[in-house]
Amino acid sequence: MVLEDSDMECVFEIEISEHDVETPHGRVHCTMKGVPKADRPVILTFHDIGLNHKTCFDALFSHEDMQEIMQHFAVCHVDAPGQHEGANTFSTGYEYPSMDHLSETLPVVLKHFGLKSVIGMGVGAGAYILSQFALDYPTMAEGLVLININPCAEGWMDWAAQKISGWTHAMPDMIITHLFGKEEIHHNHDLIATYRHHILNDMNQFNLQLFVKSYNSRRDLEIERPIPGGNINARTLKCPALLVVGDSSPAVDVVVSPKTAVFPYTLHFILYINTCFFFSVPAASMTRLVRSRTASGSSVTSFDGSRSRSHTNEGNRSRSHTNEGNRSRAHTADNQRGRSQTDQPMDTAGNSGVDQAVLKSTEVSC
Template identity: 50%
Template sequence: MVLDDIEYSSVFEPQTTEEQVDTVYGKVYCTIAGLSKPNRPVILTYHDIGMNHKMCFESFFKHEDMHEIARHFPVLHVNAPGQHECAVTLATEYTYPSMDQLSETLPIVLNHFGFTSVIGLGVGAGANILARFALNYPDLVEGLVLININASAEGIVGSVTSKITGWTQTVTETVISHLFGKKEIETNYDVITTFRHDIMTYMNESNVTQFLRCYSSRTALELKRPVPGANLNGRTLKCSSLLIVGDDSPSLEVVVDCNAKLDPTRTTLLKMADCGGLPQVDQPAKLTEALKYFVQGLGYMPSACMTRLSRSRTASTSSVMSTDSSRGHAHTDEHQRGHSSTHKYKEQRGRSNTDLSMDGVSTTHTESKPVFC
């Protein structure tokens, strides 16, 4: 049953609890915001390397447009072992889990808290972990929102590059180059400086190095796109999936490649214009609108308030994503964007933001789902 908005007060402050869950692969630090609701999935988030749930998602969930979603669903933030804020160094005898093993901790976490299904929201390495979880436990996953997902293994060239980078760069700079594209690093001084400071201040470098090695050693998801009319029981995501990437993200090509390997009747690709490696920080209002439509497609929040995308939706049945047509629509001054993103990310970043243009967002889809534009 969908709860009406009148059941909530105008000031929304979800109850938050923190707990460490013991798993066969180590302790998993979790934060729950909100209360469990009957017949509702929990929104489960998983962060990228060099980050924890606060750095990756806190400003996004504090954004005023996200309050409506957070009222309807409990949110479970999961941190990889040793990645939570100010974590102590992992014991020398501890063997850091593989990506598959990290995904195997999620059923244990859900069972611990009594959740029976999830809507996953992951970024980078977290998106990869959630995809593995959905492949192995399809009955537990109602939908996935995957930002900057890379479904491939690192490959020989990438592996060699990573080793050379490890010799010449600090862990922090390696993480920065993973999270942000070259254009962002060169122009968005404020946001890059803020993230560099927070990685060095709040993250345990030794633990981050172990998670980074885990991600760099990942195996491919080995996805196989179903062929219409063929008896192909290939490995693919069974749930509705929304793939998201910024047009200045270093992950743009790998996300497009992942989309090509998934079931087109269940998958939507959203490329966000005027956006870099972290859409949830760069364009939280746009991402929230996309998330609302996605959740509605799963059968929840039918009366959700749409404020931005509803003004600029178009009907499109194209199955080919444009990589150029959207780039000239809504670009803002680079310095201004970086300054704004920094303030959204900082501790007092929950303040109301001005209305953002929805121009220049392109999607790829082949089914009758909402089109984000």
Template identity: 50%
Template sequence: MADTLQEVQLTEAVPLVSKNPVQPLVKDDVNQSKSPDPVTIKVHDIDTAYGNLHVTVHGVHKGNRPAIVTYHDIGLNHNTCFDALFADEDMQEIIKHFCIYHIDAPGQYPGAPAFPEGYQYPSMEQLAEMVPTVLHDLGVKNIIGVGVGAGAYVLAYVALHYPSLIEGVVLINIDISAKGWFDWAASKFSEITHTIVDVVLNHHFTQTELHEGGDLVQNCRRHVLQDINHYNLALFFRAYNSRKDMDLQKASPASSNLNTIRCPALLVVGDSSNVGDAVVECNSKLDPTKTSLLKMSDCGGLPQVAQPNKLTEAFKYFVQGMGHMPSSSMTRLVRSRTQSRNSSICSIDDGRMRSRTRSQCSTGSP
């Protein structure tokens, strides 16, 4: 497969949320991390059977440890979707142990040229089939996936069909179901009567969030207006709206031949998110001994951006539960948790993440 490579210095990251709502979003792949030391990144463009994928690699592969692979949602790219999470101060204690591979969906990275008229955009299943090719070309044997929305669907598909590649998966705002006829017709009408910007904002945020128009909403609006090719974005959006039902079967420790995700999974959703019911439904179909559901209080459509510190804490215990975090690296995170008991995660108990079987989990619970 063809692969072009660039090497740059990573020195600072600019998250989607900022104290100054007029601060511009990052428009290219050269960001700066809040980590005190500069990190060298490499940008790959990798050809697959279904098109080219833009992959940004942070760090170098760490021995036998899995890599962290991210996949963003509609209307975002790896910068705007994940910068707030991976620039979080507490996250630095985690990511120094892993190499991170950020995958941008075709045509969604900053500065991507418009696809030619009539271009056949890959289906969601084809987007997922591109991931193993990328991993093979980059010499990655196993991963911990972190996906949001459409990206969560892609990584869930990979976990389902290529279980040997994925050790664990974090699925934020996952919806594994195909759109029903009514939802499909409503989305088509929305595409006709609304701009792509409005369609994307309604995908991410509740009507309450849109009405309040906070910094996150305004920054997301500006990003979609200025930083993404709208033709390419519309193709990605339509692919997601045309996704097939993943048809997961209820898993149990005794089952062996079911169509289900068998690796450890952390499902995350804001308590006021548009996709709350879909995430709970997905949780009900996974193995309760390997799955945790984190329902974040006072949070809407983009929990990894709005409350990265809470998600960092959950991610820490998720990774530790798979045996990849040395206990000596947990000191500052444990201290941080002690200082903020009120925002602790209810599925965490004595340093371990417990699976939720019949109940949902919310931050702020006693």
């Protein structure tokens, strides 16, 4: 189904419902936006520590560039126990779920809503939880968008630093250093003040401490890259995953390290949806998306040229799914030049920028 531009620009209302889902590991607050469609998965989100679904995802899903997605996919926001607005304080002695247990709540959430599968989008702790979920329940995960993920257990040096900083810094300071890089903290005072105010005034402090402790006690995901002819029982993700990290994010070194090379990766989110589900966004809308992102100074780049070249066939498949195959083959020479200049901004002249955005399909640096 292809929508006309006039259809894309019309205002539409999204049905919103809130649910408290009982699971073996506690009650989980969920917010469903839109009506799930039988032939499509739902986008399921999970937030980071110090945040909830509103502070973590509302700005993203309210952005005009996401409206094409919102018209075609329902979104289920999951809040970790006790992290949603107005949450009651847990009783003293309450045992907060581990990261593994939190991932085990998600099949119960899917069953509650009658869902067969989801596209997971997680940030930090939420990215870790969704990865664990996809490893344990591969048939329920169609794909993953993992932002600032750290798949490794906290080392003893990190543990010691947390303990020492805990003596001298309040919980908000510890969370701020997790969410933002040093440059952002030192220069963007208004942003940091906004998040500090949110953590202090909108979050239940006791519940938040339990969630932070659970995340800091995580274990290695113990994920392996699938090798042709290798161990068929290797613990690997069966779905594609898109890794996203900011240039100044405190997680950047972890995301681009060899440890995260075990994650398969794919395209910009809207192109990713097109590739996986043959959903067609109008070319005019895609061109506006590429232009708007280029104007804001962002670009799609490759951290590993050889890895990008190894996925040329995947790029060709994605172009065929977006009905751009013939035009892409006619621009082979331009495409090859685009791959050799992965540090340059995308060309936005006409629809060629869309083709190049497809080709530059690796981790995304924001």
